[in-house]
Structures are given as C-alpha cells and as structure tokens.
Amino acid sequence: MYPLRVYGYASELGLDKVAAKASTHLLHPPLTSYSTEEMKAIPTAEAYHKLALLHEFRTRKIRETLMNEEVFPHGYGECSRHAQRTKDLWKTRKHVVYNQIQAATDAAAEMVSLGEQPVADCQSCSKAWNAAVAMLSYKCARIPRRIDKLPTEVPAG
Template identity: 60%
Template structure:
C-alpha cells in the first residue's frame, strides 16, 4: 500500500507524488493558491480523470513527496506575513557602521532553506500574489543573518527593496573574503558590481569625513596649554585609521583611542568627546545601501 498524507477535514482529492505517496488535499485550497492547480483541475472536469481511487479523483505529479508535502502544507495553512520591527529598521539605517547595525534573528520566520524551496515551487506552480508577498516578507526577515543569500535570491526575483536591505548587512566582511562558491548565489555580474561600488564609495567617503574632522574646529574648545600636543595626537591617529578603513569601519570608535590619552586635561578631553560625536554623526550620513548609489557612480571615481 502506498503511504498517504492528509491535510485535515474536507479533503476531496488525491494527488500522487513521483515516489508513490498519496496526498489527500482540499481542492479549494489548491485552486485558491495556485494558477497551475486551477488549470489542472479544470482539465479534470467534467470528463478528464487521470486515475481513480474508489470515489476519489487522483492526479499524478512529477515532484517527490518531500516537496509536495511542503507545498501542500503551505497552501492549506499559509503563515502570516512576517512583520519587521520598524524600530530595528530605523536604527539600522541611522548608525555609522555595520558593527553597530542590529542583527535581528527572525525566530518566527520560515527557515531560509525551507523558504528557498518554497520560492522555487511558488514560481513553478504560479502561486497567488498574496502567497508570494508572504514568502517575500519572510525572505526579508533573514536579511541581517544571511545577507549574501538573501541579496542573491532577491536580485533573482527582482525584489529590489529586499536586495537593498540585505546590502546594508554586506558591508562586512570585505567582498574579497567570500569564496567563489558563496558569491555564486548572486545571479548577475551587475548585482555583484553594485556591492563593489558600495564598498568603494563608503571607504572614500569615510576617509574624506575622517581627514576633514578637526579636534578643535575653528579653534572651538581649544586648550591653550595642550592644543599642539592634542592636535598632534588626533592627526597622527587619523592617519593610521585612514589607512585601515574598510566599508564597515566605525571611524569614531577607532579614533576614540585618542580620548584615553587626554585624561590629564579636562578641556582637551571635552573637545575630543565633541569631535568624536561629530565624526560619528557625519559618518552616519554616508550611504550604506546599494539603492542609495547614484546611477553614474563607478569604481575609482568619487560621486
């Protein structure tokens, strides 16, 4: 006897997988969620029947049972769309560096390996727009924990807003640290190039902000006794940090080392605090998503 799976009360049709499992399903659920199943059932009425089990019509599909079970569970009991925490979104978009962008673990989202299979099935079986939007919302929920995969999937599906969100979490590590196998998830050279442009632009912009920031801007807060020594410490540290900048560098945090050397002078310490705060603010304004890049931006040329 072939194995059989049922999806609750009201099942009125049998679909059989390529490996022989029989699935008792509700036609209304399948028709409501899938254009392909609507077309299949239209072929079965009133005269066409592919197989018969007692009084039940049956339809053979070429999918293995594990995939059909996943699809049918989704069609019979679709989850709610994933709703992101707006506070997390706002926080992530305002901070200066990747190191302080909040990683949100989507505990209630569909696991990414399952989601990728469902998205493939959704395309093959032409799932309804509400079901697609549900899947896409769950995909977006994984942007901070699996940004490269989400970016690649989103690009392939034409989901620009989700790809842009994921790109914000791809500031670290440097793109050169990904293996060829990992990068293959990005389906187009243009999409990979946009990430390169984002990193290149941020490094240049952060360096420009850093080099231009003075510890005593226009002489404000200047300590008469230690100004030369303090300025020398600040400028020396700037040169070091500027040479080490990456797309995700927290420039203000790297410059904070100067503060530890100014404890003996309250005036200099206060000026350093103000300078670090201003540096952090300016760095926070540097773009951090691919959708913020100007169309004409290219590597090797400042925008």
C-alpha cells in the same frame, strides 16, 4: 543569517527593496573575504558591481570624512597649553584609523578606542576630542549603507 544568498535571490527575482536591505548586511566582511563558491550566489555582474560600488563608496567617504574632521574646528575649544599636542595626536590617530577603514568601519569608535587616555589629563582637550568624535560619528552615519541610497553616478575613487 545569510545576507549574501538573500541578496542574490532578491537580485535574481527583481526584488530591489529586499536586495537593498540585504546589502546593508554585506558591509562586513569585505567582499574579497567570500569564497568563489559563496560569490556564485550573486546572479549577475550588475548585482555584484552594485555591492562593489557600495563598499568602495563607503570606504572612500568614511576616509574623506575622517580626514576632514578637526579636533578644534575653527579654533573652537582650543586649549592654550595642550592644543598642539592634542592636534598632533588627533592627526596621528586619524592616519592610523584611515589605514584600517573598510565599508563597515565605525571611524568614530576607532578614534575613541585609540584616543581616550592621551587627552584625559586636560578637561578642555578631552571635551574637544569627544566633541570631534561625536561630530565624526554623526557625519559617518549619514553615509549610505544600502545600494539603493548611493548617488546615481558614483564617481571612481
């Protein structure tokens, strides 16, 4: 119920595994939404920095993954009648979702909630959209959700 406090206590006591597990529950809400008083639960700048890196890394990687995903990868499943419309819609939706991404955003769910209806009139486009969303979901699920799973050198955004 209080992952920030758990994270803080675990960090202070050197319980790295517990702190890492708690970090998973600190992806939402954004760190900036906590009050100064609440943030005092984090005992050191290093402990805070790890959380900030996790949020920044996830946000950047989710955005990268989203922007690299195509609705018709390598032309696979491309509909001859509606392909351009579907590609344009996919691109537009990606940009809308991109601007909303935070560390806990489910980009695939956002693409589904935004995109199911516009391509429903074409079976090929609908199938391609759903496949692209499924691939996006798979790729985003592989992005680390815990501080102990971050690459040792997290490059700056």
